[in-house]
Amino acid sequence: MDLGLSEIQKMLQQSSREFLEENCSMQFIRAMESDPVGVTDELWKNFAELGWLGLMIPEQYGGSGFEYQDMSILLEEMGRVGLSGPFFSTSIIAVQTILSAGNETQKSELLPKIASGDLKFSLSFFEKSGNIYPSEIQTTTARKQDEGWIINGEKSFVTDAASSDYFIVAAKTMDSKEKGISLFLIPRDNEGVEITEMKSVGGEKLSKVNFQEIKIDDSQLLSDENLSWNVLSKVFQVGASGKSSEMAGAATKILEITIDYVMNREQFNRPIGSFQAVQHQCADMAIMSKLCTQFARKSAWYLSNQEKNALEVHRSKAYVSKSFHDICQISHQLHGAIGYTWDYNLQVYTRKMQHQKLAFGDYNYHHKKISELLNLI
Amino acid sequence: MRYIFTQEDEKFRQELRDWIRNEIPVNFEKWHGVNEAGEDFEYGLKIRRKLAKKGWLTMAWPKEYGGQGASYMKQVIFNEEMSYHRMPGRDGFGAKMLGPTLMVHGTEEQKKRFLPPIANGEVQWCQGYSEPDSGSDLASLKLKVEDKKDHWLVNGTKVWTSMAHKATWIFFLGRTDPVAPKHKGISFFVANIEDSGIEVQPIINMVNEHYFNQVIFNNVKIPKDSLIGELNRGWYIAATLLDFERSGVEYPSSAKRNFEEIIQFVKKNKNSSGVPLIQDPYINKTLVDLDLDIEAARLIAYEVAYLQSQGEIPSIEGSVAKILGTTLTQKIAKIGTDFSGLYGQLTDSSAPFDGKYLKQQLHVTAFTIFAGTTEIQKNIIATRGLGLPREDKLTLKK
Numbered sequence: 001m002d003l004g005l006s007e008i009q010k011m012l013q014q015s016s017r018e019f020l021e022e023n024c025s026m027q028f029i030r031a032m033e034s035d036p037v038g039v040t041d042e043l044w045k046n047f048a049e050l051g052w053l054g055l056m057i058p059e060q061y062g063g064s065g066f067e068y069q070d071m072s073i074l075l076e077e078m079g080r081v082g083l084s085g086p087f088f089s090t091s092i093i094a095v096q097t098i099l100s101a102g103n104e105t106q107k108s109e110l111l112p113k114i115a116s117g118d119l120k121f122s123l124s125f126f127e128k129s130g131n132i133y134p135s136e137i138q139t140t141t142a143r144k145q146d147e148g149w150i151i152n153g154e155k156s157f158v159t160d161a162a163s164s165d166y167f168i169v170a171a172k173t174m175d176s177k178e179k180g181i182s183l184f185l186i187p188r189d190n191e192g193v194e195i196t197e198m199k200s201v202g203g204e205k206l207s208k209v210n211f212q213e214i215k216i217d218d219s220q221l222l223s224d225e226n227l228s229w230n231v232l233s234k235v236f237q238v239g240a241s242g243k244s245s246e247m248a249g250a251a252t253k254i255l256e257i258t259i260d261y262v263m264n265r266e267q268f269n270r271p272i273g274s275f276q277a278v279q280h281q282c283a284d285m286a287i288m289s290k291l292c293t294q295f296a297r298k299s300a301w302y303l304s305n306q307e308k309n310a311l312e313v314h315r316s317k318a319y320v321s322k323s324f325h326d327i328c329q330i331s332h333q334l335h336g337a338i339g340y341t342w343d344y345n346l347q348v349y350t351r352k353m354q355h356q357k358l359a360f361g362d363y364n365y366h367h368k369k370i371s372e373l374l375n376l377i
Numbered sequence: 378m379r380y381i382f383t384q385e386d387e388k389f390r391q392e393l394r395d396w397i398r399n400e401i402p403v404n405f406e407k408w409h410g411v412n413e414a415g416e417d418f419e420y421g422l423k424i425r426r427k428l429a430k431k432g433w434l435t436m437a438w439p440k441e442y443g444g445q446g447a448s449y450m451k452q453v454i455f456n457e458e459m460s461y462h463r464m465p466g467r468d469g470f471g472a473k474m475l476g477p478t479l480m481v482h483g484t485e486e487q488k489k490r491f492l493p494p495i496a497n498g499e500v501q502w503c504q505g506y507s508e509p510d511s512g513s514d515l516a517s518l519k520l521k522v523e524d525k526k527d528h529w530l531v532n533g534t535k536v537w538t539s540m541a542h543k544a545t546w547i548f549f550l551g552r553t554d555p556v557a558p559k560h561k562g563i564s565f566f567v568a569n570i571e572d573s574g575i576e577v578q579p580i581i582n583m584v585n586e587h588y589f590n591q592v593i594f595n596n597v598k599i600p601k602d603s604l605i606g607e608l609n610r611g612w613y614i615a616a617t618l619l620d621f622e623r624s625g626v627e628y629p630s631s632a633k634r635n636f637e638e639i640i641q642f643v644k645k646n647k648n649s650s651g652v653p654l655i656q657d658p659y660i661n662k663t664l665v666d667l668d669l670d671i672e673a674a675r676l677i678a679y680e681v682a683y684l685q686s687q688g689e690i691p692s693i694e695g696s697v698a699k700i701l702g703t704t705l706t707q708k709i710a711k712i713g714t715d716f717s718g719l720y721g722q723l724t725d726s727s728a729p730f731d732g733k734y735l736k737q738q739l740h741v742t743a744f745t746i747f748a749g750t751t752e753i754q755k756n757i758i759a760t761r762g763l764g765l766p767r768e769d770k771l772t773l774k775k
Contacts, residue, residue, distance in 0.1 A: 001379060001380065001381065001382050001383075001386075001450050001453075001679055001682070001683060002378060002379040002683065003378065003380075003679060003680050003683040004378070004683065004687065005378065006378065009378070069378060255763075259763050259764070259765070262765065263764075263765065263766075266774075269773045269774045270766075270771060270773055270774065271765075271766060273759075273765040273766060274765065274766040274767075274768055274771050275768070276752075276755075276756065276759075276768055278765075279755065279756065279759035279760070279763075279765050279768075280752070280755045280756075280759065282758075282759050282763055282765060283754075283755035283756075283758035283759045283762075283763070284755075286693075286697075286758055286759075286762060286763055287697050287700065287701070287758070290677070290680075290694075290697060291673050291676065291677070294673075294676040294677070294680060295672075295673075295676065297378060297380075298380045298676065300378075301378045301379065301380045302380065305379075306381075312380075315668070315669060315672055318665075318669060319669050319672075319673065367662065367665050370665045370668060370669075371661055371664070371665050374640075374664075374665070374668060376640065376655060376661055376664055376665065377655070377656070377661070
């Protein structure tokens with residue numbers, strides 16, 4: 001049992017905090033909300049130089065060769081400054097998918113370009129229902145034809161579609177429930193791809209993507225129907241854990257913002273932070289914030305070190321999704337009217353929270369999964 | 378990071394678990410623990426002596442005092458397994474609190490006299506802190522201790538003194554300087570209850586059990602060497618004591634056992650339509666929430682032990698662990714009674730678990746009150762942890 005960070009993780013935490021505080025001010029984060037990509041070319045280049053884009057990519061494919069558990073520390077820091085944007089889609093979700101599903105050629109072609117910042121990816125899984133179950137893939141189909149495939153269908157809640165070079169598309173190929181899904185690589189600028197924006201509250205770039213009679217060849221099959229659901233399950237676990245880490249980082253920051261506010265805001269000739277009614281709510285926030293971090297780190301550690309890791313991920317996403325919402329709510333309560341204004345930064349986190357807590361399974365979904373894994377049904 | 382125990386630690390857990398399962402007089406599934414403060418006190422002592430022989434009772438102590446210098450994680454495992462298995466025998470007052478305090482503050486003479494009986498599991502201590510007018514504001518305590526040259530003269534009353542009716546010795550805080558600021562006029566003493574003529578009166582709790590007491594010092598004379606540490610430094614000596622192993626892992630661990638028991642119950646028992654209770658969506662959701670609460674309390678307990686293993690004093694995390702652990706205990710006791718409709722109010726054998734959880738529900742009402750109420754713990758988190766101003770030390774601006 002060692003609940004501390006390794007030396008490397010401490011270094012990553014410190015250096016990323018310094019970099020992000022300097023380069024991703026709240027002003028920048030707010031500007032990126034209305035930016036179509038959500039990140040500047042310059043920042044993306046910096047991420048590449050820092051080795052972050054390829055953090056989880058093995059050295060043989062041009063990456064830094066870290067593990068997911070190390071990445072989770074970087075995600076805490078990104079959550080802390082409120083950074084969203086294509087990093088998550090590309091360097092976590094796509095990297096994890098390609099690493100688990102891709103063949104040697106695909107890995108050696110694609111991964112170095114992710115690490116260098118030349119390619120961005122987005123996973124297109126969800127459909128109209130927005131549910132994370134495999135049976136929800138209903139419209140998107142892949143039909144075998146000659147040396148390739150024809151893809152049709154409509155995807156929803158696709159992250160960072162406009163800035164991605166490739167979509168990783170989950171499509172149905174057979175009639176069975178889980179195994180019938182395969183993953184395909186489709187270039188964004190392919191003929192027949194149509195992107196429509198879905199407007200999200202926290203500046204998250206979400207789209208509907210329509211695929212119409214997309215012809216691709218066999219080399220663009222990332223993983224076949226026998227493997228894909230296993231791959232996706234793992235990817236979703238990483239996604240859920242990753243969102244937990246983002247929220248944990250944001251929770252720590254919100255606690256700091258709140259403490260700072262209640263120490264300085266005076267009413268009845270005293271800082272409001274001297275009232276026990278306020279103090280106890282701060283204590284509640286501190287407890288939940290601490291637990292968000294512990295749950296997220298535990299799930300990250302399990303993902304990197306234990307075969308059986310699903311339960312810890314479900315626990316993490318269930319706990320953090322619920323508690324982080326509570327943390328935001330308490331913080332607003334303690335801030336009074338000012339926290340309710342557009343100009344005050346707290347609300348930026350509160351809006352982003354809505355995506356974070358829903359992405360890769362909401363509280364109810366993970367609750368159900370825990371129930372299944374504990375044999376409570 | 379590493380969120381599992383080492384192989385060596387797990388080996389110890391297995392050894393301990395084998396021993397415990399062998400020691401439990403009935404089938405493990407049917408074992409509900411004993412009342413150590415009442416009719417099963419002697420049985421608890423018997424187990425305590427066995428633990429002593431195994432070296433486990435004081436395994437946290439340094440080797441020079443006959444302990445094993447066991448790591449914090451090993452202590453956590455010990456407490457986890459003992460709590461999970463509802464085993465009596467641990468010695469919170471002697472082995473965990475007074476022993477380590479004596480090692481730091483006691484004279485050679487005091488150590489020689491008091492430590493071996495604790496280490497051998499031969500003595501029951503109790504702790505005299507709270508007074509009728511001093512609860513959360515403990516430092517306002519008034520029990521008067523006067524220096525009478527060849528002895529100390531003690532007058533006053535201690536209250537909520539757990540186990541005093543079974544204990545032979547008491548360690549307590551008394552006021553030795555009535556004019557000094559409140560924290561600076563308190564000293565730490567030990568006394569033999571019977572020999573000194575200390576009077577112990579029972580207080581029956583709402584479970585209708587005798588667990589705590591009122592302890593009356595009426596012109597009690599105790600020898601000069603009863604003072605532990607420096608005169609008027611008792612508050613600080615007691616504070617060192619409170620910082621010893623506060624992981625609180627016993628709460629989530631006993632909760633885990635209860636959780637498993639309750640799951641078996643709701644799987645086995647059906648509603649009037651013949652559907653197992655566990656399929657009730659509300660019950661199902663309640664259980665998953667409980668799982669998260671158990672995990673939360675466990676994670677914080679581990680964090681406390683981890684920080685201790687790093688040589689840090691986890692005062693805030695200790696408070697968090699106490700809040701989460703005790704709240705959890707209350708929640709699970711309530712759930713254990715709530716699943717059976719009207720039967721949940723019964724104390725006879727037609728009640729679920731023979732009314733065990735109902736009794737526990739009453740019993741654990743004390744948990745968020747003793748050893749620093751939840752409100753005091755939150756004050757600690759807010760002031761020591763988050764740096765917010767203490768309400769009682771605030772000077773108002775004009």
